[in-house]
Every structure is written in C-alpha cells, then in structure tokens.
Amino acid sequence: MKLPLEQFYDAIVVGAGPAGAIAAKTFAENGFSTLLLEKDREIGLPVRCGELVGKRGLTLAINPDPSWITHTVNGVTFVSPKGVRVNVPCPEPAYMLNRPVMEKSIVQMAAKYNADIRVGTVAVGLLRKKDAICGVKVLHHDMAIDVGCRIVIAADGIESRMAKLAGLNSTITDLNDIGICAQYRVTNVESPEGFPELHFGKNIVPDCYAWMFPKGDGTANLGLGITAKAAGKESPVQILNRFMTLRFPKAKPLALTVGSVPLGLYLKKLVAGGFMVVGDAARMANCLDGGGITFAMNSAKLAASIACEALSEGDVSEKRLSVFEKRWKNGVGKQQERSYLLKRAVLKVNDSTIEAAAEVLINKDPSKLKYIDLLKLTVKNQPALILEAIKLFK
Numbered sequence: 070m071k072l073p074l075e076q077f078y079d080a081i082v083v084g085a086g087p088a089g090a091i092a093a094k095t096f097a098e099n100g101f102s103t104l105l106l107e108k109d110r111e112i113g114l115p116v117r118c119g120e121l122v123g124k125r126g127l128t129l130a131i132n133p134d135p136s137w138i139t140h141t142v143n144g145v146t147f148v149s150p151k152g153v154r155v156n157v158p159c160p161e162p163a164y165m166l167n168r169p170v171m172e173k174s175i176v177q178m179a180a181k182y183n184a185d186i187r188v189g190t191v192a193v194g195l196l197r198k199k200d201a202i203c204g205v206k207v208l209h210h211d212m213a214i215d216v217g218c219r220i221v222i223a224a225d226g227i228e229s230r231m232a233k234l235a236g237l238n239s240t241i242t243d244l245n246d247i248g249i250c251a252q253y254r255v256t257n258v259e260s261p262e263g264f265p266e267l268h269f270g271k272n273i274v275p276d277c278y279a280w281m282f283p284k285g286d287g288t289a290n291l292g293l294g295i296t297a298k299a300a301g302k303e304s305p306v307q308i309l310n311r312f313m314t315l316r317f318p319k320a321k322p323l324a325l326t327v328g329s330v331p332l333g334l335y336l337k338k339l340v341a342g343g344f345m346v347v348g349d350a351a352r353m354a355n356c357l358d359g360g361g362i363t364f365a366m367n368s369a370k371l372a373a374s375i376a377c378e379a380l381s382e383g384d385v386s387e388k389r390l391s392v393f394e395k396r397w398k399n400g401v402g403k404q405q406e407r408s409y410l411l412k413r414a415v416l417k418v419n420d421s422t423i424e425a426a427a428e429v430l431i432n433k434d435p436s437k438l439k440y441i442d443l444l445k446l447t448v449k450n451q452p453a454l455i456l457e458a459i460k461l462f463k
C-alpha cells in the first residue's frame with residue numbers, strides 16, 4: 070500500500086539534505102502545509118561530506134543540538150607537498166558534524182509542525198500553469214502522481230534537475246567550476262594534533278587538496294577533490310588510494326563515497342514564478358574549499374522565509390520572489406564572489422610557493438604573521454600571482 074499524499078500543499082520541498090530540511094522546517098513552523106520529498110531511502114544517508122562546518126555559519130541557520138556535533142575544532146593543520154606540518158588556530162571554532170543525525174533531527178522538527186515527509190520518493194517533473202510552476206510530478210513507490218502546490222523549493226543538490234526544468238540555466242560550463250571528490254570513512258588514523266588536516270601538492274592531488282578530518286570517535290573522513298578540468302587518467306578514488314597509502318598507511322576504510330561540489334558562482338537566476346532554488350542546486354558554496362553546508366542551510370532559510378511572506382501575501386510571482394535573488398547577491402553572494410576570485414588565484418599557486426610558505430609559517434606564531442611576509446614570499450616565488458591578488462582588492 071502506498072502512503073497517501075495530499076493533492077495540494079502550500080509548499081513542496083525537493084530534496085532533504087541540509088537545505089531541504091531547513092526549508093521544510095521553516096514552512097511548517099510558519100503554519101504552511103508542506104511536503105518534503107527525498108529520493109534516497111533514508112534521510113542523511115549516504116554521507117557524501119567531510120562534515121566540517123564553521124560554528125558561525127551553522128548557528129546563523131539554526132541553533133545546533135549537541136547531538137549533531139561529534140567534535141569541536143579549534144585549529145587546522147596544513148601539510149605541504151614535502152610533509153611539513155603547520156598548525157594554525159581557527160579564528161573561530163568549527164564543528165565536526167554527524168550529518169545523518171543533524172538532518173534527521175531538523176526533518177523531525179518539520180514533522181512536529183505536520184510537514185509530510187516521503188523518502189524513496191523522487192520528483193521527476195514540474196507542473197506549470199501559464200508562466201508559473203504549480204506542482205511536482207512525483208514518483209512514489211513506482212506510481213506517478215501529480216501533486217499541486219503554491220511554491221516549489223528545489224533543494225535537490227549538485228545533480229539538480231529541478232532548476233533546469235523550471236527554465237533556469239544551471240549548466241556548469243567551466244570545468245574549473247566543478248570539484249569531483251572521493252572520500253573514505255576510515256579508522257586507524259593518527260594525527261599528532263588532532264586537528265583537521267589539509268594536504269597540498271601535485272604529488273598528492275593534481276589540484277585542489279586532500280583532507281583528513283578526525284571525527285573524534287576514532288574514525289575520520291579522509292578524502293580529496295580535484296577540478297573536473299584536472300580529472301585525467303586516474304580516477305579520484307585511485308588518487309585517494311595513493312594519498313592514503315602515502316600519508317596514512319595504517320588507515321582502514323569503513324565506507325567509500327564519491328560526489329561533486331560546485332566551485333563556481335551561484336546561478337544568475339534563482340527564482341521563477343512559484344519556484345526557488347537553493348543550496349548546491351543553486352551552486353551556492355565556498356568556491357575555495359567546496360564547503361557548502363552552511364551556504365545550503367542559510368540560503369534555504371532565507372528563501373523559505375521570503376516564500377512564507379509571499380505565501381501570506383498571496384503573491385508568489387517571479388517578481389515577488391526575486392527579493393531572494395537580491396538579498397543573496399548583496400549578502401552571502403558577495404562572499405562567494407570573493408572566494409571565486411581567490412580560488413582562481415589559488416589554483417595557480419605552485420608547489421614551491423606552498424613549500425616556501427610552509428617553511429616561513431612553521432617558524433612563526435601564525436597570529437603574529439604579517440601579510441607583508443606572505444607578499445614578499447609570493448613575489449619571490451611566483452610574481453605572476455600578484456596580478457591575481459590585485460583583482461581581489463579591486
């Protein structure tokens with residue numbers, strides 16, 4: 070027997086990742102009838118994520134329950150191509166999350182306010198009336214059902230189809246703007262400092278970086294990302310195996326996941342009549358490190374809050390919803406634009422510059438390090454990077 074679905078909701082949220090969970094919670098607690106659709110069979114799984122977030126970004130989106138946090142992080146270890154370790158205190162704390170626990174918990178909050186939740190249920194199309202989206206075609210236990218609504222929030226992740234179906238241009242054309250990742254959950258990793266580690270160097274990854282994030286429970290997320298442009302003969306999993314053998318020879322894998330992250334700019338258009346797109350689906354992430362959890366949650370909170378106002382006013386037109394576009398562009402969007410420019414410069418940094426930086430940093434108290442030291446170092450090693458740096462401050 071299939072679970073019954075209402076024929077009509079105020080809001081349908083597609084995807085129950087961090088973005089979709091927050092959007093559904095926001096609609097439901099504001100009294101709007103809500104349907105949350107998740108194509109996977111269990112909310113929060115599989116974990117395609119290093120699970121490291123900044124405390125500030127997370128608490129902006131939601132007051133985190135202690136059960137979501139496995140570990141508080143106060144520093145990061147940078148590891149140079151030759152293995153020089155530099156410990157840098159975090160300017161503000163970060164958290165290692167248990168994402169399945171967090172996502173289920175937020176979805177439970179939505180359920181408390183009567184949101185309908187369907188797992189193993191795929192949104193396969195959008196319904197249209199004149200120029201506006203007015204519902205979702207749902208595949209629910211092999212049955213195709215049309216469910217009407219006043220607004221759809223697409224939180225369907227990097228592989229989003231909803232944005233394109235709504236007529237938004239979501240194609241990533243620059244291969245530098247997509248990161249391909251592979252990650253093991255491992256046990257038997259040793260880290261002298263216990264900090265998350267970021268490993269750099271062409272001997273480790275063709276570009277971007279590799280990571281080892283201790284979970285605080287004897288396991289760690291050990292992974293790496295490369296741009297699609299750098300993807301060559303070796304698959305990310307093969308590169309990851311090499312990295313693990315080189316730097317963590319005792320590690321034993323417990324799980325393997327692969328996934329992608331957006332490393333470009335957010336979509337130019339984020340709304341259509343009766344439709345909004347958030348999180349990875351809208352290509353919202355830190356272009357420098359691929360971190361997207363807090364971007365997803367905060368974009369969803371902002372979009373759903375604006376959508377709640379629009380629903381109350383009875384106006385879900387593209388014009389009314391475009392407030393979201395403007396607020397994103399003038400807020401977090403600016404941060405993303407800056408990280409995009411920075412990424413373009415960082416991708417050009419060569420191993421000898423990283424090595425030289427590590428040699429300078431290792432002997433200094435990072436809090437006392439002056440930018441002029443780094444500037445001198447950069448000029449000496451890679452004068453061309455100065456031009457990239459100037460663009461950042463324009």
Ligand SMILES: Cc1cc2nc3c(=O)[nH]c(=O)nc-3n(C[C@H](O)[C@H](O)[C@H](O)COP(=O)(O)OP(=O)(O)OC[C@H]3O[C@@H](n4cnc5c(N)ncnc54)[C@H](O)[C@@H]3O)c2cc1C
Pocket residue numbers: 083084085086087088089106107108109117118119120121122190191192193224225226227229250251252292327328329330347348349350354359360361362363365
């Ligand atoms: C290997 C890896 C490591 C990462 N590490 C970090 C990290 O340490 N810190 C960080 O901040 N970010 C990290 N990220 C990025 C982070 O995982 C994403 O930015 C974040 O998950 C985006 O959240 P979201 O809700 O937008 O999308 P997702 O988390 O991708 O959620 C989308 C959901 O929609 C569902 N869905 C898709 N299509 C449909 C459909 N048609 N119908 C119904 N459901 C659908 C999917 O099953 C999924 O559950 C990492 C990513 C990868 C791949």
